[in-house]
Amino acid sequence: MAKLLYGFSMSLDGFLAGPGGDMSWLTPYLRPDPAVDDLIPRIGALLVGRRTFGGDDPHRGDPEREGKAFGGGWEGPQFVLTHRPAAPVPDVTFVGDLREAVDAAKAAAGDKYVNVLGADVARQCLEAGLLDEILAMPVPVLLGDGIRIFDHPGGKTVPLEPLAPNWFRVVR
Template sequence: MGKLLYSVTMSLDGFIAGPDGDMSWLTEHLGPNPVVDDLIGDIGALLVGNRTYGGDDPHRGDPEKEGKAFGGGWDGPQFVLTHRPPSRPVPGVTFAGDLATAVAESRAAAGDKYVNVLGADVARQCVEAGELDEVLTIVVGVLLGDGVRLFDRPGGANVRLERIRVDELPHATNLWFRVG
């Protein structure tokens, strides 16, 4: 079964989205990243939180990229963790009401590839359930000052991470960890 990987781009002050989930800040930081380009081919399924699924899109206004995973660079099965699924089916998207079902179904769909976790809350839930295997954080040089934190777990215990690799790019730094 595939590993669960939380991949995300983060501001230097620890935010992955601006206030109210605003993703517009991200657009100018989506420069070339060979690690991400390689990773996209290794993703077999997405496990997405409901707020992320229905939230802001950094490609808003671009008809060729808006609403598409990785701006259209990836296509495959998506699993959305939600207690409020839409009344009509969405092609290629499965809505799951509990984490265990969402993880099991996304792992099965991914085969031996990664399940890419998108969304801070679903990533936190995966950590708490002992399901998250790796974290790839792409740190970019901007300070947002407010918004959605990379990982917010008030009162939570430390989560040990083992560094797998670090890549310094002109516009970002990739930090890849194994959850220990």
């Protein structure tokens, strides 16, 4: 059965995106990464937040990579969690309920991972007890401002079990 994984790049001061969701900060740091190269073929579906789906793209301006998952390194079914569906897009399903979106993505992924894209969707999955694993890929930069990972003042402590460098299982 599919596992729900939140894999993300973040600045060393804990930001996933710059102010306003700007992802251009990541562009100078995108390079071959063995952890990502190993992960991509193990992803069966994506669970994407609406802001992430329609948001900034670190590959903006590159016609070969812009708008494509992992810059074109992955293709497959995507499930966008939203109450505001967009115009139909091939291989994209818009879903209004978190559990329905997770169930649909897991069914589509088979025995592979469902990779979560979007800080708010990841937080919702964690709070609902649906997130199985986390892969944190630190980037050598301090952004100073932007969208933080799991930003939820007053949230509860979530224990994690190390599986590999920067890879953790959520302990329930």
